[in-house]
Amino acid sequence: MATCSIDGLEALLRELDVGVPIPTFAGSDARWKPIDIYRSYLADTASKVLGCDAGLAYEAIQSAGGKDNSDLTLVLPKLKWGNSDPKDLAKETFMKFRSTPLFQMPLPDGVHLRFVFSTLSLPRLVLSYIHDRMEYYGQGRPLIDQMIPLIDGTTKKMIIEFSSPNLATKFSSHHLRSTVLGAQIANLYETMGWDVVRLNFLGDWGKEIGLLGVGWKKFGSEEAFQENPMGHLHDIYEKINEQFKPEKETSRKARDEGHDTAEIERQGIFAERDGFSKRMEDGESEEIGFWKRVRDASIAYYTHEYERLGVKFDEFSGESQVSPESIAEVESVLKEKGIYEESDGSWIIDYSKHGPKSLGVSVLRGRTGSTSYLLRDIAAVLDRSKKYSFDKMIYVVAAEQDVHFQKVFQALRYMGHEDLAAKLEHVNFGKVQGPSKGLKEAHLLGEILDQSVKDTSDALRSDSNGHTEINDDEKSVEILGVTSLITQYCGLNKRATSYTFNSQKLGPFEGNTGPSLQLCYAKLSAKINDSNPEEAVLANIDYTYLQEDPWMDLIRAMAKYPDAVDAAIKSHEPSLVLTYLFHLAEELQYCLNDESDDKSGSKRKTSPEEPPEAILAQTVLYKYAQQVLKNGMAILGIVPIS
Ligand code: ARG
Numbered sequence: 082m083a084t085c086s087i088d089g090l091e092a093l094l095r096e097l098d099v100g101v102p103i104p105t106f107a108g109s110d111a112r113w114k115p116i117d118i119y120r121s122y123l124a125d126t127a128s129k130v131l132g133c134d135a136g137l138a139y140e141a142i143q144s145a146g147g148k149d150n151s152d153l154t155l156v157l158p159k160l161k162w163g164n165s166d167p168k169d170l171a172k173e174t175f176m177k178f179r180s181t182p183l184f185q186m187p188l189p190d191g192v193h194l195r196f197v198f199s200t201l202s203l204p205r206l207v208l209s210y211i212h213d214r215m216e217y218y219g220q221g222r223p224l225i226d227q228m229i230p231l232i233d234g235t236t237k238k239m240i241i242e243f244s245s246p247n248l249a250t251k252f253s254s255h256h257l258r259s260t261v262l263g264a265q266i267a268n269l270y271e272t273m274g275w276d277v278v279r280l281n282f283l284g285d286w287g288k289e290i291g292l293l294g295v296g297w298k299k300f301g302s303e304e305a306f307q308e309n310p311m312g313h314l315h316d317i318y319e320k321i322n323e324q325f326k327p328e329k330e331t332s333r334k335a336r337d338e339g340h341d342t343a344e345i346e347r348q349g350i351f352a353e354r355d356g357f358s359k360r361m362e363d364g365e366s367e368e369i370g371f372w373k374r375v376r377d378a379s380i381a382y383y384t385h386e387y388e389r390l391g392v393k394f395d396e397f398s399g400e401s402q403v404s405p406e407s408i409a410e411v412e413s414v415l416k417e418k419g420i421y422e423e424s425d426g427s428w429i430i431d432y433s434k435h436g437p438k439s440l441g442v443s444v445l446r447g448r449t450g451s452t453s454y455l456l457r458d459i460a461a462v463l464d465r466s467k468k469y470s471f472d473k474m475i476y477v478v479a480a481e482q483d484v485h486f487q488k489v490f491q492a493l494r495y496m497g498h499e500d501l502a503a504k505l506e507h508v509n510f511g512k513v514q515g516p517s518k519g520l521k522e523a524h525l526l527g528e529i530l531d532q533s534v535k536d537t538s539d540a541l542r543s544d545s546n547g548h549t550e551i552n553d554d555e556k557s558v559e560i561l562g563v564t565s566l567i568t569q570y571c572g573l574n575k576r577a578t579s580y581t582f583n584s585q586k587l588g589p590f591e592g593n594t595g596p597s598l599q600l601c602y603a604k605l606s607a608k609i610n611d612s613n614p615e616e617a618v619l620a621n622i623d624y625t626y627l628q629e630d631p632w633m634d635l636i637r638a639m640a641k642y643p644d645a646v647d648a649a650i651k652s653h654e655p656s657l658v659l660t661y662l663f664h665l666a667e668e669l670q671y672c673l674n675d676e677s678d679d680k681s682g683s684k685r686k687t688s689p690e691e692p693p694e695a696i697l698a699q700t701v702l703y704k705y706a707q708q709v710l711k712n713g714m715a716i717l718g719i720v721p722i723s
Contacts, residue, residue: 086112097185104159109139122181123155126181131202142154151195157373165458172189187201207636210640211639216708220712229359239278240474241277242263242282243263244392245283248289251525254528262508272650273650283398287453292321295316296317314378325351369412387526393461407461513581529566533565534562551603561596576654599719603723613697632672637668645713658713
């Protein structure tokens with residue numbers, strides 16, 4: 082607990098011969114990010130040594146990224162200091178610095194000065210820091226405040242809407258990507274102390290459900306529904322959609338040739354579908370009864386499958402749940418403002434008239450009187466605002482719907498709800514292309530999960546390295562399959578990236594894969610259990626055994642974890658946490674490598690007889706490293722196997 086407060090941190094720093102108080106800077110938080118302690122002291126020293134503004138010096142510090150064997154970089158031209166040629170600055174200035182209890186002497190490098198953390202203080206500082214926080218390490222200020230109530234604990238409320246499949250159609254790759262990303266972003270906000278509401282906005286209304294209803298009348302079987310409700314509904318949809326295709330084609334052709342499509346759409350499956358949806362909107366008991374059965378079965382199914390993925394929703398709402406009052410409010414306010422107009426029997430917004438031009442024209446209420454996806458989405462914002470009075474609402478939805486969300490937000494602005502619109506954000510992502518053969522045939526979330534578990538267990542069986550640390554019982558294989566899916570399918574790439582999914586990559590324990598993280602975790606457990614766990618406590622260790630590589634590099638990596646979380650939340654990119662974990666795992670690999678599986682050019686100088694004190698220090702280090710790994714995995718939704 083001690084170092085969770087500034088007083089406690091300063092007491093430790095004093096013991097390390099570092100002068101206190103810790104210099105403070107805007108945006109720096111020594112209680113959340115250990116690297117911020119180093120940044121603050123470096124800025125303070127640089128300002129004194131170079132006679133420049135300390136705030137400016139703080140801004141000029143960058144994380145070095147580790148490739149050049151340094152930790153922090155001071156970008157000299159940013160200091161706006163001195164008149165010399167920036168190229169000579171580094172050479173002129175580096176001599177002015179002395180080593181301190183926190184830093185070694187800097188190295189000049191072009192217009193940069195590179196700083197390396199002192200091996201004398203880093204192990205003790207970082208391990209004490211993690212020891213005092215454990216599962217809270219990496220979490221933002223408000224949660225640390227729960228351990229030591231300090232500043233105000235005002236909690237902000239966030240609604241995050243994600244996954245949101247359509248009940249009639251298949252669970253597509255973008256629903257899966259939204260599910261994983263949304264859950265991770267929700268976790269990130271929670272670690273920062275936000276009160277998060279997870280919402281699933283089911284596509285449970287409108288024409289597609291109408292089509293499913295028509296299909297049920299033709300192909301529905303009570304028996305088949307009892308046996309496998311979702312599978313049966315999906316089959317029905319496929320069949321009716323197949324029959325419907327020629328009609329859709331005729332209508333599309335007519336429209337392209339400039340003919341009126343109304344006559345075509347007044348017949349056949351078109352008419353049946355629209356009739357069904359209209360009767361549903363009018364609350365007719367037969368249609369509502371069918372819709373309710375579909376919705377209940379789907380929610381029961383999805384709740385179970387999401388649980389396998391470790392995802393939980395606070396609310397299954399959906400397009401059907403949008404209140405008639407809010408829909409009426411949207412229509413009447415837009416009418417009042419002269420934005421809503423009638424056109425050929427439909428009600429529309431002509432965005433191109435009211436700006437911005439690029440948004441074109443959209444139908445809010447169709448010819449048959451049915452509400453559109455857009456109208457329901459605008460009204461849903463009003464409902465949610467009344468229900469939750471949120472500070473922020475995020476929609477995790479594919480980039481294909483960028484324009485749709487611009488329309489939703491713009492309509493709210495037309496209505497005079499600028500404040501509300503400013504709280505909304507569409508967090509988008511690119512397409513996932515070409516799933517492997519197996520996954521292509523998987524239409525339901527459960528089938529996708531089953532396929533992933535199967536691919537992973539096949540890979541496990543064919544893995545010639547025989548990793549005995551990983552169990553191959555049913556539960557472990559299920560977790561491994563889910564881990565693979567979370568990492569390979571959704572987690573590796575930045576949101577904007579479109580990528581092709583390749584299930585061949587699901588299994589392997591080598592390289593940047595989910596299973597390799599699990600293996601690393603399991604190896605750590607084995608190491609910790611092998612030693613005497615009672616003795617392996619911080620108070621008993623001699624830090625001098627950790628002052629060399631690979632231990633130092635591991636500790637450096639551990640210190641950077643909260644920075645990775647910070648970057649991930651600021652950019653809504655959970656993949657940054659995963660990238661970080663792969664880096665941590667790589668450093669761990671160097672430490673764990675022993676003679677038996679040393680293939681990859683180990684950094685570790687294995688001495689055959691390490692003294693028990695060294696083993697003890699390493700064991701303690703592994704305990705904390707494992708905690709960091711676990712904290713990162715928790716954000717990503719990965720459950721450790723052992
Ligand atoms: N059900 C929609 C689809 O599958 C996604 C819903 C996104 N959320 C929203 N509020 N529109 O395309």
